[in-house]
Every structure is written in structure tokens, then in C-alpha cells.
Amino acid sequence: MLEIKNLQASVADKQIINNLDLKINPGEVHAIMGPNGAGKSTLSYALTGRDGYEISQGSATLDGEDLLEMEVEERATAGLFLAFQYPVEIPGVSNMEFLKASVDAQRAARSLEKYSSSEFLKVAKAACKQVNLPLSFLKRGVNEGFSGGEKKRNEIMQMILLQPKLAILDESDSGLDIDALKVVADGINSQRDGKRSFLVITHYQRLLDYIKPDFVHVLADGKIVKSGGPELALELEAHGYSWLESYDRNAEDESE
Amino acid sequence: MSSWLADTITQAQTIDDWLSPKRAQSLALLEATNWPNRKTEAWRYTPVNKIERATFKQTSTLQDIATHIPNLDAIDLVFVDGIFDAAASSKTFPAGLTINQLADGKDHDWALESFKNTKPDRHFFGLINDTLATQGCIIDVANDTAIEQPIRILQSFQQGSQSHTRILMRLGKRSSACVIEQLQGDSLSLNTSFAEYQIADQAKLEHYRLALQCSEAISIGGSHFSLGEKADLDSNLVGFGSQLSRVDIDIIHAGESAHSQLNVIYLLDGKELFDLHSAIEHTKPHGTSEQNVRCIVADHANAIFNGRIHIHRNAQKILAEMNNRNLLMSDDAQINTKPELEIYADDVRCAHGATIAEIDEKAMYYLQSRGISRSEAQVMLSFGFINELVDMMNNQAIAQWLRPILRQRFADMEIR
Incomplete structure (x- = not known):
């Protein structure tokens, strides 16, 4: 599914990702954990093609297609999805208009017919209910005035509607109370169908109680320094990141 | 002197009615004022010689927008080419609301006093309107009265017409009302349309000026407000621009702790011009004002915004904000924006900003990351x-009516 080889990425001429390798097979759930500044968000921005995130070396492919050659929207329609850590507010553009345009684009890329407005309304309402957001949120501006938890749920709703091949969840658990965390985790789990893959980025083991990963990787200093099964997350939780070999805390990441 | 102005003065001298004493003052001022040109600061980017050169020719058949606003149950006052259309207007009004024609003002003492009371004399075409406006209406809302039904003053203008209208409104203490000034017409016509509002203590006015004259129309006017203590004004201006469109808004905080909000949208295409001059006068302490002016300019169009905030001596604890954001859609489009702050009190918070915006790249990335193409995301x-400003409108019927009209206009801008 996703294959990253020897990836180097920099932001403002500062190298953040160093020779990173990662392979995710269809249906697998991988978790990436790591301290602040390890390069977790940079990795997700570099893969989705955010402006200013330069790839100096290496490759990243999705089902064999070269992601790095594609425009941002082409990566999305190729099946890559990012649930943002800090979703942007876009007043004046209604959530509904945004979701419809997104789903239209995805369906066009898959040679499926556009939903009619009434068909889409049904689908959107169902997804909205699934993540426990009031239907009025469909009418509001994109993320406008949403609380942190509501924004995270709106991201999961988009994932449910867009049906990606690979979803990157960038700290989808941060700032959530336990009830909201369950809603988010249930939303993610509902999309696990044995084919769709997930890359779950998190600081804490807590989310992984709800979303059982197949693999856990520790990212530090822009590369994966340790990989293992779910038990690795428990060890990290018990011992903290200092338990790992020393890493450079100065690297900047989580840039918003 | 311009020949148009000479004719205007001659014509004004023949008018004899209850407003004559006031008209005479303005006429004297006019005679002492030069015809505005590029050296006149208030008219620097807006050439008025079009009025002189106006040749009456058939215009291209731009779609004339229907004037009917669905789901708006309003008290209608309809004017065609500045002449009151009684048949098309509402005849009964709720208790506490009195509406008269301007010509019948002599029976209302307050009307004479309020004429020229809130509109500053510095507006050149305001003076012209003073001398020539014989049509219009006088709206009076008693104290402690909530008028639920919006009052809509609909003015449409046809080919070759010249008209001058004046609205005078008094909103009583603790009362509330909604007034919609709707101006439409795309053919060559000239109108000056000024409105003066006196909003008494603790009264609340919701106001819309839909300046939708476009194409060949020449439209000059203004809405001027005086706010009493704790009065509240929520004003919205939507402008389309035409060969010459000029609006002046003056909001005078005459009482303490008044609040005013002015949201403005303009959407210009072709060679259209829209010029907005706003002035917020904080004369008393503890007031708040907020202005959001947003405009999109395409093709060879020209947007002008001059926004002035004036905080008078001793008007302490004022919170005043002015925000002007502009989007340029073409290399030949023009924006001239000038914020002006004049502050004579030392304990105030005043913020202003004017930007010629590019698209927000963070929002762009977000939309693209969902598969939406850059061009679609841009639209x-x-x-x-x-x-965003339409969403903020309190009147849903107007917002719903405007959205597709603005969207269509915006889509037309895209095509070129």
C-alpha cells in the first residue's frame, strides 16, 4: 500500500525527516509515536504535499504510484487522506458545500457518478450522526467555531465520506475527553475493512487501547528508531521517551 | 462651473416647499463649492465628469435582477425613477409606525429638524440632493415599539431618468426596526439617494443598503446615522458597482455606550467602479464600532474605500475596529483603500487594517488535501x-436571496 524509502524532508532548509523507511500493507494499522519535535507532523505534511515541505531524497509510493510527483489534490484522489491535528477554519464556506465538493472529486477520480444533492444529503447526515455531531454542523462554515473535539470528529466524518485507501491520523486523540475519544476511535474502527490502511500518529498509548495497531514505530530525530508490536506502546508509556537512546530535542516539528 | 451643476442650481431655485429654508442653506454652500475633480480628496479616484458626458444610449441587456425577495414579508415603499408608486406600495402599517411622503413633511415638526441633521454638509452630492429631493419618505417609529416587519424602500431606475430621493427616519427610544434600502437598475440613469436615520436611546436598527445598480447606472448616495445612548446599529451594505457608484456612510455615536456594526460587500466586474467613504464619529465615551469591508474586483474594475474613524476629545473607553480586505482577480483590476484614524482621546482601543489579500494558503491546502482542485478551491x-458576511446577516430572507445572486455574479467574473 504505502511504501516510503529513504525519505528526507526539510522545512525552511532545516532537515526534519532523515532517511525514513516505512512499509504499510493493505489492511494494516501502524502507529507512530514520538516526542515533540520528532518529525511526526512533518511526515504527514510531506506525504500529502503541503507547500514548503521539501523532499530532498527518497521515494514514497501509494499502490505503486509515485506520490511525490503528484499535486496535493491528486494525492487525495489517489486515496491518501490526512486527518489534521489542527483543522483550519474556513468561515463563509459551508461544511456541506466543502464535503460535497470533496466527495464529488473523489467519485470523479473513481469514475463514479456524482451524488445528487439529495443523495449526498443522506450520506452526509449518516456520517454526521456516526461521529455524533449535530446535523446543524453541516450548515456551518467549515470548522468555524467548532471546539477542538468537534474539529477532530469533523475530520473523522470526512474520512468516512471520502473512503481513502490510506488514512493518516495526526494526533486525532489530542485534546479529547474520554467520550469524544471513543467516538473518534469507533469512527476509525468502523472503517477498518481488511483493505484500508491506517497510520496513526499519537503521543500517547491511550488511543491505542481503542485502535489496536499491528505495528508500533518510534520516531525520533526524523527517523524510525524502534519498531515492534502493540507491546512497544506500553513500554513507552511505562518508561517515557527518555528510555530510548538520546535524540535531538531541538528539531522543530508540530509546526502549525 | 459645470453646466450640469448650473442647470441643477437653476432647477433648485424653482422649488418652493416646506424644506425651502434648508434647501437655501445647501444651495448657498453649493454655489461656493467647486465641482469635484481629481484634486478633490473625497473624489480622487472617482471621476464625476461622467455626469457631464452622459450620452443616453441603449445598454447591453444585462440580466436585470428581480426585485422580489422571496420569504421577505416587508412593508414595501416603491419608487420608480424617484416617483412614489402608491399602487405597488403597502398601505397599512402596524401600530407605532407612521410613514408619510416627503412632500407631506410640513405636518411633522421633527422632519424639518432632522433634514440635513445627520448627513454632514461635506458631501457634495448630498448638497445637491438637499436642493432637489422632493420625493422620498418620512418614517417615524414611536417609543417602545418593536416593528417586526422589515420596511423596504425599493427604488428602481430606468433608462434616461434623473432622480433625487431622501429618506428621513426617526426610531423612538427603546424601539427596534429593520430598514432595507434596495436600489436596482442597469441602464443609464442618474440618481442621488440619501437617507438620514435618528436612532434614539436604547433603540436598535437593523439596516441593509442593497446598492445593486450596475452597468451604466450612475448612483450617488449615502446612509447617515445618529445613535443615541446605548443605541445599536447593525448595518449591511452590498454594492455591485456601475460606471459610477458612490456611497457615503456616516455613523455618529452621539450618545454614550452606543454600538455600531457595518459590514460591506462589493463585487465588481468589467469597468465598474464602486466608491465607499465611511466615517464613524465617536463623540461620547464607551462606544464600540466595528467595520468589515470586503471586496472582490475583477477585470478592469475599480474599488475605492476610504474609511475614517474619528474619536473625539473626551470620548474615552472606545473600542473601534475597521477591517478592509480585498481580493484582486485580474492584473488590471484596481483597489484604492485608505484607512484614516483621528484620535483625540487617550484611553481607547482602535484597530484598523487594509489588505490586498491573496488566497489563504492554509485553507487552500486543506481543501486540496480532500481532492478539490486548486481552481475549484479558489472559487x-x-x-x-x-x-462570511452574508452568513452574518440577521435577516435570513435577504441572505438567502443574495447568496445565489452573488454567486452568479461571481461566476460571471470567473469566466472572463
Whole structure:
């Protein structure tokens, strides 16, 4: 599914990702954990093609297609999805208009017919209910005035509607109370169908109680320094990141 | 002197009615004022010689927007070419609301006093309107009265017409009302349309000026407000621009702790011009004002915004904000924006900003990351930029009516 080889990425001429390798097979759930500044968000921005995130070396492919050659929207329609850590507010553009345009684009890329407005309304309402957001949120501006938890749920709703091949969840658990965390985790789990893959980025083991990963990787200093099964997350939780070999805390990441 | 102005003065001298004493004052001022040109600061970017050169020719058949606003149950006052259309207007009014024609003002003492009372004399065409406006209406809302039904003053203008109208409104203490000034017409016509509002203590006015004259129309006018203590004004201006469109808004905080909000959208295409001059006068302490002016300019169009905030001596604890954001859609489009702050009190918070915006790249990335193409995302974000102010409109019928009209106009801008 996703294959990253020897990836180097920099932001403002500062190298953040160093020779990173990662392979995710269809249906697998991988978790990436790591301290602040390890390069977790940079990795997700570099893969989705955010402006200013330069790839100096290496490759990243999705089902064999070269992601790095594609425009941002082409990566999305190729099946890559990012649930943002800090979703942007876009007043004046209604959530509904945004979701419809997104789903239209995805369906066009898959040679499926556009939903009619009434068909889409049904689908959107169902997804909205699934993540426990009031239907009025469909009418509001994109993320406008949403609380942190509501924004995270709106991201999961988009994932449910867009049906990606690979979803990157960038700290989808941060700032959530336990009830909201369950809603988010249930939303993610509902999309696990044995084919769709997930890359779950998190600081804490807590989310992984709800979303059982197949693999856990520790990212530090822009590369994966340790990989293992779910038990690795428990060890990290018990011992903290200092338990790992020393890493450079100065690297900047989580840039918003 | 311009020949148009000479004719105007001659014509004004023949008018004899209850407003004559006031008209005479303005006429004297006019005679002492030069015809505005590029050296006149208030008219620097807006050439008025078009009025002199106006040749009456058939215009291209731009779609004339229907004037009917669905789901708006309003008290209608209809004027065609500045002449009151009684048949098309509402005849009964709720208790506490009195509406008269301007010509019948002599029976209302307050009307004479309020004429020229809130509109400053510095507006050149305001003076012209003073001398020539014989049509219009006088709206009086008693104290402690909530008028639920919006009052709509609909003015449409046809080919070759010249008209001058004046609205005078008094909103009583603790009362509330909604007034919609709707101006439409795309053919060559000249109108000056000024409105003066006196909003008494603790009264609340919701106001819309839909300046939708476009194409060949020449439209000059203004809405001027005086706010009493704790009065509240929520004003919205939507402008389309035409060969010459000029609006002056003056909001005078005459009482303490008044609040005013002015949201403005303009959407210009072709060679259209829209010029907005706003002035917020904080004369008393503890007031708040907020202005959001947003405009999208395409093709060879020209947007002008001059926004002035004047905080008078001793008007302490004022919170005043002015925000002007502009989107340029073409290399030949023009924006001239000038914020002006004049502050004579030392304990105030005043913020202003004017930007010629590019698209917000963070929002762009977000939309693209969902598969939306850059060009489609650009349309969504640009429209969202003005739609945000439509979303803020309190009157849903107007917002719902405007959205597709603005969207269509925006789409037409895109094609070129």
C-alpha cells in the first residue's frame, strides 16, 4: 500500500525527516509515536504535499504510484487522506458545500457518478450522526467555531465520506475527553475493512487501547528508531521517551 | 462651473416647499463649492465628469435582477425613477409606525429638524440632493415599539431618468426596526439617494443598503446615522458597482455606550467602479464600532474605500475596529483603500487594517488535501470570503436571496 524509502524532508532548509523507511500493507494499522519535535507532523505534511515541505531524497509510493510527483489534490484522489491535528477554519464556506465538493472529486477520480444533492444529503447526515455531531454542523462554515473535539470528529466524518485507501491520523486523540475519544476511535474502527490502511500518529498509548495497531514505530530525530508490536506502546508509556537512546530535542516539528 | 451643476442650481431655485429654508442653506454652500475633480480628496479616484458626458444610449441587456425577495414579508415603499408608486406600495402599517411622503413633511415638526441633521454638509452630492429631493419618505417609529416587519424602500431606475430621493427616519427610544434600502437598475440613469436615520436611546436598527445598480447606472448616495445612548446599529451594505457608484456612510455615536456594526460587500466586474467613504464619529465615551469591508474586483474594475474613524476629545473607553480586505482577480483590476484614524482621546482601543489579500494558503491546502482542485478551491474560498458576511446577516430572507445572486455574479467574473 504505502511504501516510503529513504525519505528526507526539510522545512525552511532545516532537515526534519532523515532517511525514513516505512512499509504499510493493505489492511494494516501502524502507529507512530514520538516526542515533540520528532518529525511526526512533518511526515504527514510531506506525504500529502503541503507547500514548503521539501523532499530532498527518497521515494514514497501509494499502490505503486509515485506520490511525490503528484499535486496535493491528486494525492487525495489517489486515496491518501490526512486527518489534521489542527483543522483550519474556513468561515463563509459551508461544511456541506466543502464535503460535497470533496466527495464529488473523489467519485470523479473513481469514475463514479456524482451524488445528487439529495443523495449526498443522506450520506452526509449518516456520517454526521456516526461521529455524533449535530446535523446543524453541516450548515456551518467549515470548522468555524467548532471546539477542538468537534474539529477532530469533523475530520473523522470526512474520512468516512471520502473512503481513502490510506488514512493518516495526526494526533486525532489530542485534546479529547474520554467520550469524544471513543467516538473518534469507533469512527476509525468502523472503517477498518481488511483493505484500508491506517497510520496513526499519537503521543500517547491511550488511543491505542481503542485502535489496536499491528505495528508500533518510534520516531525520533526524523527517523524510525524502534519498531515492534502493540507491546512497544506500553513500554513507552511505562518508561517515557527518555528510555530510548538520546535524540535531538531541538528539531522543530508540530509546526502549525 | 459645470453646466450640469448650473442647470441643477437653476432647477433648485424653482422649488418652493416646506424644506425651502434648508434647501437655501445647501444651495448657498453649493454655489461656493467647486465641482469635484481629481484634486478633490473625497473624489480622487472617482471621476464625476461622467455626469457631464452622459450620452443616453441603449445598454447591453444585462440580466436585470428581480426585485422580489422571496420569504421577505416587508412593508414595501416603491419608487420608480424617484416617483412614489402608491399602487405597488403597502398601505397599512402596524401600530407605532407612521410613514408619510416627503412632500407631506410640513405636518411633522421633527422632519424639518432632522433634514440635513445627520448627513454632514461635506458631501457634495448630498448638497445637491438637499436642493432637489422632493420625493422620498418620512418614517417615524414611536417609543417602545418593536416593528417586526422589515420596511423596504425599493427604488428602481430606468433608462434616461434623473432622480433625487431622501429618506428621513426617526426610531423612538427603546424601539427596534429593520430598514432595507434596495436600489436596482442597469441602464443609464442618474440618481442621488440619501437617507438620514435618528436612532434614539436604547433603540436598535437593523439596516441593509442593497446598492445593486450596475452597468451604466450612475448612483450617488449615502446612509447617515445618529445613535443615541446605548443605541445599536447593525448595518449591511452590498454594492455591485456601475460606471459610477458612490456611497457615503456616516455613523455618529452621539450618545454614550452606543454600538455600531457595518459590514460591506462589493463585487465588481468589467469597468465598474464602486466608491465607499465611511466615517464613524465617536463623540461620547464607551462606544464600540466595528467595520468589515470586503471586496472582490475583477477585470478592469475599480474599488475605492476610504474609511475614517474619528474619536473625539473626551470620548474615552472606545473600542473601534475597521477591517478592509480585498481580493484582486485580474492584473488590471484596481483597489484604492485608505484607512484614516483621528484620535483625540487617550484611553481607547482602535484597530484598523487594509489588505490586498491573496488566497489563504492554509485553507487552500486543506481543501486540496480532500481532492478539490486548486481552481475549484479558489472559487470556493473567494466566494466564502464574502459569503462570511452574508452568513452574518440577521435577516435570513435577504441572505438567502443574495447568496445565489452573488454567486452568479461571481461566476460571471470567473469566466472572463
